[in-house]
Amino acid sequence: MRLTYPTNVKIVKVPCTGRMDIIHMLKAFENGADGVYLAGCLEGECHFLRGNLRARKRVAQVQALLNECGIGGERVAMYNLSSAQGQRFAEIAREMTEKIRALGPNPIKKHGAERRAQSVKNGEQRAQCAE
Amino acid sequence: MSASNLERVLKSGSFAVTGECGPPRGADAEAIRKKGAHLKGYVDGVNVTDNQTSVVRMSSFASSLVLKEMGFDPIMQMVCRDRNRIAIQSDVLGAAALGINNLLCLSGDHQKFGDHPTAKNVYDIDSMQLIQTLKRLRDEGKFLGGEEVKGRPDMFIGCAENPFADPFEIRAMRLAKKAAAGAQFVQTQCIFNLDKFEKWMEMVRDLGVHEKIYILAGITPCKSIGMARYMKTSVPGMDVPDALIDRLKGVSKEKVSEEGIKIAVETIQRVRAIKGVAGVHLMAIEWEERVPEMVRAAGLYPRPQVN
Amino acid sequence: MIVANRKPFEEIVEMVKPYRKVLLLGCNECVTVCATGGSKEVAVLASELRLYREKEGQPIEITEHTLERNCDPEYVESLRPMVGNYEVVMSMACGCGIQFVGEHYRDMRVLPAVNTTFDGVAEEQGVWAERCLGCGNCILDKTLGICPVTRCAKSLFNGPCGGSTGGKCEVNKDTPCGWQLIVDRLKEMNLMEKYMEIQPLKDWSTSHGGGPRKRVREDLKL
Numbered sequence: 001m002r003l004t005y006p007t008n009v010k011i012v013k014v015p016c017t018g019r020m021d022i023i024h025m026l027k028a029f030e031n032g033a034d035g036v037y038l039a040g041c042l043e044g045e046c047h048f049l050r051g052n053l054r055a056r057k058r059v060a061q062v063q064a065l066l067n068e069c070g071i072g073g074e075r076v077a078m079y080n081l082s083s084a085q086g087q088r089f090a091e092i093a094r095e096m097t098e099k100i101r102a103l104g105p106n107p108i109k110k111h112g113a114e115r116r117a118q119s120v121k122n123g124e125q126r127a128q129c130a131e
Numbered sequence: 132m133s134a135s136n137l138e139r140v141l142k143s144g145s146f147a148v149t150g151e152c153g154p155p156r157g158a159d160a161e162a163i164r165k166k167g168a169h170l171k172g173y174v175d176g177v178n179v180t181d182n183q184t185s186v187v188r189m190s191s192f193a194s195s196l197v198l199k200e201m202g203f204d205p206i207m208q209m210v211c212r213d214r215n216r217i218a219i220q221s222d223v224l225g226a227a228a229l230g231i232n233n234l235l236c237l238s239g240d241h242q243k244f245g246d247h248p249t250a251k252n253v254y255d256i257d258s259m260q261l262i263q264t265l266k267r268l269r270d271e272g273k274f275l276g277g278e279e280v281k282g283r284p285d286m287f288i289g290c291a292e293n294p295f296a297d298p299f300e301i302r303a304m305r306l307a308k309k310a311a312a313g314a315q316f317v318q319t320q321c322i323f324n325l326d327k328f329e330k331w332m333e334m335v336r337d338l339g340v341h342e343k344i345y346i347l348a349g350i351t352p353c354k355s356i357g358m359a360r361y362m363k364t365s366v367p368g369m370d371v372p373d374a375l376i377d378r379l380k381g382v383s384k385e386k387v388s389e390e391g392i393k394i395a396v397e398t399i400q401r402v403r404a405i406k407g408v409a410g411v412h413l414m415a416i417e418w419e420e421r422v423p424e425m426v427r428a429a430g431l432y433p434r435p436q437v438n
Numbered sequence: 439m440i441v442a443n444r445k446p447f448e449e450i451v452e453m454v455k456p457y458r459k460v461l462l463l464g465c466n467e468c469v470t471v472c473a474t475g476g477s478k479e480v481a482v483l484a485s486e487l488r489l490y491r492e493k494e495g496q497p498i499e500i501t502e503h504t505l506e507r508n509c510d511p512e513y514v515e516s517l518r519p520m521v522g523n524y525e526v527v528m529s530m531a532c533g534c535g536i537q538f539v540g541e542h543y544r545d546m547r548v549l550p551a552v553n554t555t556f557d558g559v560a561e562e563q564g565v566w567a568e569r570c571l572g573c574g575n576c577i578l579d580k581t582l583g584i585c586p587v588t589r590c591a592k593s594l595f596n597g598p599c600g601g602s603t604g605g606k607c608e609v610n611k612d613t614p615c616g617w618q619l620i621v622d623r624l625k626e627m628n629l630m631e632k633y634m635e636i637q638p639l640k641d642w643s644t645s646h647g648g649g650p651r652k653r654v655r656e657d658l659k660l
Contacts, residue, residue, distance in 0.1 A: 023478065026485040065482065068447040069490040108492035212592070216639070238599045241591055241609045252592070259596035260639055275639065293600030298621050301598075304633055308596065312636055320600060367601035367608035 003086055005093035016040070017078075018051020025062045029071055032109060035100035036062075037077040039092060045082065052080060071107060075100060132438070134232040135287035136204035137176035139437040140410075141316065141345045146403060147410030148431050149206060149318065149347060150174035150422055152198065154189035163189070163197045169419040171201065173426045175434055176233055178318070178412070181208040185245025192222060195231045206289060207231050210239025215255035216264065216275055223268060227284030235289040235318065236261040259312050262288055266313030288313055293320040294331035295370035303334035310344040317344055318412040321351035323362075324370040325401055332405050341407030348402040351414045352395035352421060354388050356380060392421055392428075399429040439468035439559075440532045441566045442475060442552040444483065451490060453549045454498065454528060460487075461524040462551070463517075463539065464504035465531035472566050475530025475552055477504040483530065483551060508535025514542045521546055574644025574651065580637065582623040587640075589616030595637035 010033075014020060017040030028036045038059055040052035056078045063073030077096060081088045133139050140147045150170045155162035170177055177198055181191035188194075195205035207226055209219065223234065238258045242250050256264065265288045267273055272280045290309045294302055306317060322328045328348070335341055353359045356379045363371035375394065382390045395413075402408050411429075415422050426432050444450075454460055462484050470476030484500040491498040501524070505513045508531035517539070521527065526547050529536045533554035540548040556568035571588050578585060587593045591609040598617030601608030605618040624630050642648065 021478070023481045023485060026482060026489070030485055030488055065486055066489075069486040070493050071489050108489055111492065111495040111497075238592055238594060238597075240601065243609055254592045254594070255642065256639055257592070257594040257596050258599075259594075259636055263636065291600065296598070296600045297602050297604055297615070298598070298618055301621055301633060304630075305596075305598075308634055308636060311634070367603050 003090040005090040006097040008097060009093045016046065016048045016051035017055035018046070018048055018053075020055055020058060022058050022062055022065070025059070025076055026065065029066070029075070029106060029108070032106060034103070034106045035075045035077075035096060037079055037092070037096050039079045039081060039089065042080045042082050072103065074103060075106070133287065134230070134285045135176070136437070137206065137233055137316070138287040140175040140435055143435065143437045145435045145437070146431065147175045147345070147347060148173065148426055148434060149176045149178060149410065149412045150419070151178040151180065151412070151414045151416070152194065152419065153180050153183060153416060154191065154194040156186070156188055158189065160189075160193075160197045163194050164201060166419045167198050167201050167203060170422055171203070173423050173432065173434065174203075174413070175410075176204040176206045178206045178208055178235060178414075181210045181237070181239070182213060182245070183208075184240050185212070185242040185247065185250075187246060192226060192231070195226065196229055199230055204233065205231050206233040206235055208235040208237060209261065210237045211254055211257055211261055212239030212242065212252050215253050219256070219261065220264065220268065220274060223265060223284050223286065224280075224282070227286060228282075232285050233287045233289060234265060235291065236265065236314070237291055258290060259309060262290055262309055262312040262314045270313075287315055289316045289318065290314040291319070292317050293368045294322075294328055295320055295324060296368040299327075299331075302331060303338055303340065306335060306344065307338045307340045310340055314344055316347060316409075318347045319349040320368060321349040321414055322398060322402065323359075323375050324372050325398065327370060328402070329405060332407055336407050345409040346407055347410040347412040348399075348405075348408050349412045349414060350395050350398050350402075350425075351416065352388075352418065352425065353379060353391035354418055355391075356387060359391075392425060396425055396428045399425070399431070403429075439471050439557070440534075440554060441472045441556050441558045441568075442469055442530075442532050442554040444474055444479065444530070444552050445550065447486065447490075450483070450487070450528070450551055453551075454487065454526070457498070457525045458496075459499045459523070459525045461501050461503060461517075461521065461527045463508065463527060463529040463531060463535075464502070465508045465529075465535050466504055466506045468532055469530060469552065470504075471560070473564075475532075477502070480504055480530055505531075505535075508532070509538055511538075511542070514539055517543070572645065573640070573642070574648075575641055577637075581620050582627060582629070582632075584616065584620045584623060586616055586620065586637075589614070589619060591616075593640075595640060 017038045020038055025036050038055050040055050043052060046052040059076055059078040062076050066076060067073040079092050137147060152163060152166045179191045179194045182188055191207050195207040198205045236258045242248055242252050264275055265286050268280055268284050269286050272283045274280055292306045359371055359376050359379060362369045379387050379390055399411050413422055462480050464475050464477050464480035466476060480502045484502050487498055487500055507513050521543050526549060527539060528549040528551050529539060530551045536548050536550045557570045558566050558568045561567050568588055573587050586595055590597050591607050592599060598615055602615040602618055605615055607613040607615045624633055
C-alpha cells in the first residue's frame with residue numbers, strides 16, 4: 001500500500017500474537033524499548049482460534065506488572081486488525097508513537113545508556129551447574 | 132429437682148420464655164445489670180452470648196455470673212470457635228460450680244466477621260460433639276480423655292438450629308442428630324418467614340423430634356426498615372421476606388418500631404399455636420426494654436414459679 | 439500439589455534492597471504447576487526487578503536458576519559451586535524448598551519471594567483450590583471422599599453450620615459449603631441415613647498441632 005508509519009516502530013513478525021509471552025514484552029523494556037504493542041487478528045478471526053485472546057490477557061498481565069515495577073502499564077497495548085487493514089496499521093503505529101512520546105522515554109534510561117547495557121548483559125547470564 | 136429454672140418450667144408443661152443479653156465491649160458489669168433489669172420477671176432464663184459475630188465482649192461466663200447474682204437463670208452460650216476441648220471442659224465445670232446450669236452449644240460465627248479477623252480459630256470440636264461432651268461429663272462423670280470427673284456438672288443442655296439455612300432438607304435431621312447427641316432444648320434462629328418455619332416444624336414432627344427436645348422459637352422485633360434490610364442481605368442464614376419489609380414501609384416513619392413490635396407479638400402468637408413449639412426465645416438485641424410489653428401483649432405474663 | 443502466590447512486589451523489593459547480586463531460584467515441580475515459581479515466573483520476576491532497580495538508579499544483577507526440586511538434597515547440593523558468587527539467594531520455591539536451601543548453605547540468607555499457601559488441585563486451567571491440610575488422620579472413607587476438615591471453614595465433623603446459604607460458605611460466597619457437598623454426595627449415592635451418624639471427636643495429635651512431623655523408612659536409609 002506504500003503508506004508511511006513512524007520509523008521508530010520496530011516490527012517483530014510472529015505467526016500469531018498468541019506466540020507472545022509475558023517475558024518477551026518485559027525483555028523489550030529491559031532492552032530499552034519505550035513502548036510495546038501487539039497487533040493481532042480481529043477477535044473471532046484468529047487463524048489459530050484463540051491465540052489473539054490469549055495475547056490480550058497476557059498484555060493485561062504485563063500492564064499490571066509494569067505498573068508494579070514502576071515502568072507504567074500504559075506503555076504496552078493490544079490492537080486487533082485484519083491483514084487487509086493497511087490504513088489501520090499505519091494509524092495504530094502513529095497513535096502508539098504519539099502516546100509513548102507523550103509518556104516520555106522508558107524510565108530505566110534516565111541513569112545512562114552504559115548502565116543499561118551492563119544490566120542487560122547481567123540479565124543474560126546463566127549459572128554453570130555441575131549437574 | 133433440676134437446678135435449672137428453664138428446665139423446671141419446660142418440664143411443667145408451661146410455655147417458656149427466654150431472653151437474651153449481649154455483654155458489653157468493656158469491663159463494666161453495670162452494663163449487663165442495666166440490660167438484665169429490663170428483663171427481670173419476664174423471662175424463665177436469659178441467654179448470654181459468647182463473643183457473638185466474633186466481636187470481643189466481656190466473657191459469657193462472667194456476664195452469666197452477674198446475671199445469676201441478680202436472680203436470673205442464665206443460659207451460658209459457648210462457641211467452639213475460640214476454645215479447645217480442654218478449655219471447654221474446664222469452663223463447663225467452672226460454670227456449674229458457680230450455679231450456671233444451662234449451656235447453649237454453638238459452632239460460632241467465623242472470625243472473619245468480627246473485629247479480629249486475623250485471629251486463629253480453634254474448632255477443636257464441633258457443636259454436636261460439645262453436646263456429647265456435656266452429656267458425658269454430667270451423666271457418665273467422665274472427661275473426654277476417659278478420666279473420672281470428681282463432682283459432676285449439673286447442666287441443662289441446649290443447642291441452636293436454623294430452619295432457614297441450607298440445605299433445608301437436612302435441617303430437621305440435624306436437629307434429630309443433636310437430640311440424639313443429648314441436647315434437651317433448642318433455640319431457633321429468629322423467625323420472619325413463618326411458612327418456612329411451619330414447614331420445618333412439620334419435618335421435625337415427622338421425625339418425632341418435638342417429643343425428644345424442647346423447641347423454643349426465636350423471635351426478634353425489627354426496630355427499623357434498615358435493620359430488617361440488613362438482616363435480609365448481610366446476615367448469613369437469615370430469611371426476611373419482602374412482605375415484612377413492605378409491611379414496615381407501609382406505616383409512617385415514627386410508627387415503624389411499633390409495627391416491628393406488633394409483628395413480633397403476632398409471630399409469638401402464631402408459633403405458640405404450632406404443635407411441638409414449647410416456648411419462645413426473645414432476642415431484642417439492644418432493645419431489651421421492649422421485652423416486657425411483648426411478653427405482656429402475647430399473654431405470657433406473669434412467668435410461672437415452678438419449684 | 440503445593441500452591442503458592444508470589445509476594446507483593448513492594449515486599450520483594452524491600453527484601454532485596456540491600457543487595458546487588460542475587461541468585462533467584464525456581465522449582466520445576468509444584469510452583470511450576472501453579473504458575474508461581476517455575477522458570478517462567480523466575481524470568482518474569484527477575485525482569486521486573488531489573489527494570490525497577492534500573493529505574494531507581496541502583497542496578498541489580500540477578501541470576502535465574504530453576505532446580506528440578508528444592509526438597510531433595512541431590513538437587514539442592516547442585517548449587518554448591520555457584521552459591522558463593524551471590525550476596526543472597528531469593529527463592530520462588532515453596533516454604534519447604536526455601537528452608538531446605540538455607541539449611542544446606544548456612545552462611546547464605548534465603549529470602550522468600552512467595553507465600554506458600556495450601557495443598558490443592560487444579561479445578562480448571564488457571565484455578566487452584568485447597569483440598570488437604572494434612573491432618574494425618576484421613577476420614578475420607580466416612581465422608582464419601584469430601585474432606586470436612588479442609589472443605590469446611592470451621593472443620594465441622596457434623597455440619598453444616600447455620601451460616602450455609604445457597605450451597606455457599608458464610609466466609610466467602612465463592613466458596614462452596616463443604617457440608618453441602620457432602621450432603622449432595624450422600625444424596626447422589628442414596629446414603630442419606632449416614633448423615634445421622636454422629637462423627638466422633640477428631641484426634642488432632644497427628645496434625646501439626648501434635649508437633650512438627652517426620653516420617654522415617656528405616657529400610658530405605660543408607
